[in-house]
Amino acid sequence: xxxxxDLKSGVLTDNxxxxxxxxxxxxxxxxxxxxxxxxxxxxxxxxxxxxxxxISALRKFIPDKVRIAAFxxxxxxxxxxxDLSLQAFIPSLAASLGLFLPLIVVNCIILGRAEAYxxxxxxLPSAIDGIVMGLGFTFALVLMGFVRELLGxxxxxxxxxxxxxxxxxxxxxxxxxxxxxxxxAMGFIFAALQKIMxxxxxx
Amino acid sequence: MSEKKNGGFGEIANLIVxxxxxxxICALLLxxxxxxxxxxxxxxxxxxxxxxMAEIIPGAEFTDLETTVAGDKTTPAITGVYEATVGGExxxxxxxxTPSGFGGTLTMIVGINADGTVAGxxxxxxxETPGLGAKSQSDWINQYAGMPADGSLAVTKDGGTVTPIxxxxxxxRAVTLGVNTAANYVAxxx
Numbered sequence: 001x002x003x004x005x006d007l008k009s010g011v012l013t014d015n016x017x018x019x020x021x022x023x024x025x026x027x028x029x030x031x032x033x034x035x036x037x038x039x040x041x042x043x044x045x046x047x048x049x050x051x052x053x054x055i056s057a058l059r060k061f062i063p064d065k066v067r068i069a070a071f072x073x074x075x076x077x078x079x080x081x082x083d084l085s086l087q088a089f090i091p092s093l094a095a096s097l098g099l100f101l102p103l104i105v106v107n108c109i110i111l112g113r114a115e116a117y118x119x120x121x122x123x124l125p126s127a128i129d130g131i132v133m134g135l136g137f138t139f140a141l142v143l144m145g146f147v148r149e150l151l152g153x154x155x156x157x158x159x160x161x162x163x164x165x166x167x168x169x170x171x172x173x174x175x176x177x178x179x180x181x182x183x184x185a186m187g188f189i190f191a192a193l194q195k196i197m198x199x200x201x202x203x
Numbered sequence: 204m205s206e207k208k209n210g211g212f213g214e215i216a217n218l219i220v221x222x223x224x225x226x227x228i229c230a231l232l233l234x235x236x237x238x239x240x241x242x243x244x245x246x247x248x249x250x251x252x253x254x255x256m257a258e259i260i261p262g263a264e265f266t267d268l269e270t271t272v273a274g275d276k277t278t279p280a281i282t283g284v285y286e287a288t289v290g291g292e293x294x295x296x297x298x299x300x301t302p303s304g305f306g307g308t309l310t311m312i313v314g315i316n317a318d319g320t321v322a323g324x325x326x327x328x329x330x331e332t333p334g335l336g337a338k339s340q341s342d343w344i345n346q347y348a349g350m351p352a353d354g355s356l357a358v359t360k361d362g363g364t365v366t367p368i369x370x371x372x373x374x375x376r377a378v379t380l381g382v383n384t385a386a387n388y389v390a391x392x393x
Contacts, residue, residue, distance in 0.1 A: 058225075061221065062221060062225075063214075063217060063218050063221055065218060066218050066221065066222050069222060070221070070222060070225050073222075073225055073226055073229055074225065074229065076229070077229035077232055077233055080233055080236075081232070081233065081236045084236050084237060084240040084241075084244070085236070085240060087240065087244045087247070088239075088240035088243035088244050088247065089243070091244075091247045091251070095328055174335070174370075178332065178335075
């Protein structure tokens with residue numbers, strides 16, 4: 001498969017969140033604003049690519065019986081490096097992602113890709129798999145973050161375009177940035193995407 | 204995966220060596236990263252605190268008194284006390300307190316003037332709900348400035364004068380408790 005096909009598969013037809021429905025916890029929890037969504041997506045993608053590369057390179061060296069323990073150790077090391085680096089260099093992002101940053105360790109997309117792909121394939125394809133899956137995850141987060149920030153806080157891009165972003169709605173529905181709003185946004189986005197995908201297959 | 208050694212001591216030794224090596228390399232890597240980032244992180248925290256203190260008591264110089272007070276069930280812990288001086292004269296204190304909010308601990312700086320009023324307060328980090336408790340970082344907190352620093356503050360629901368954040372009474376109570384704790388501590392300094 002070419003990179004573009006991989007990309008289409010990771011972002012649309014085999015999107016980890018919308019199609020494989022894995023990694024839903026961070027998707028619900030960190031998408032209260034566009035800037036959080038992008039931060040979480042990029043951080044998870046970096047961890048995913050790095051852990052895929054290392055796990056793929058070590059796949060013949062790691063005994064089958066302790067592979068999960070070895071994978072988690074490698075993933076945890078990368079997550080901690082990202083966590084410390086963000087705290088040191090982008091403290092505002094680290095503060096808003098809070099606990100969810102260390103929790104990337106248990107993001108099942110990362111362990112899932114290590115187990116299902118990187119442990120069985122060569123380094124380069126594993127790196128590409130990490131990139132496309134990471135982009136797919138980021139795409140899902142950005143979509144959720146955009147919708148929830150717009151409806152729940154009434155802004156677009158707070159923390160990206162200036163401190164407050166662009167205020168569009170003066171009386172936002174605060175519920176959308178609360179946990180219940182996360183489920184609502186996710187449900188509607190799932191439904192819309194399923195509809196679009198189904199329409200494509202019919203043709 | 205092909206396994207040459209099947210069962211027995213050889214296989215177990217192999218598992219231990221491989222896992223041990225991976226863990227060792229990860230630990231060394233983390234140690235190296237920590238060496239680089241730890242001073243930077245401490246610097247960032249200090250910068251946030253300094254900015255908050257400069258906003259609460261403008262134009263003053265701050266000296267770290269290097270005091271901490273452990274908390275208990277009713278009073279939150281004090282993690283730092285800073286004396287504010289202008290031209291050598293004490294104009295007040297900034298106290299870093301950590302009351303418990305709705306979603307964990309809030310780290311806040313409370314400024315107390317030498318004349319026994321609250322100079323201001325600022326929440327530096329928190330785990331409150333976005334849109335509700337997180338408003339403790341907005342202009343809402345400015346109402347504390349000028350209130351009496353005698354440890355008697357309470358939200359209107361509890362018969363006091365502090366207007367709580369709508370829908371976030373627990374956060375409002377936590378911030379109020381933080382201000383009271385700081386006030387009581389400064390009062391005890393005499």
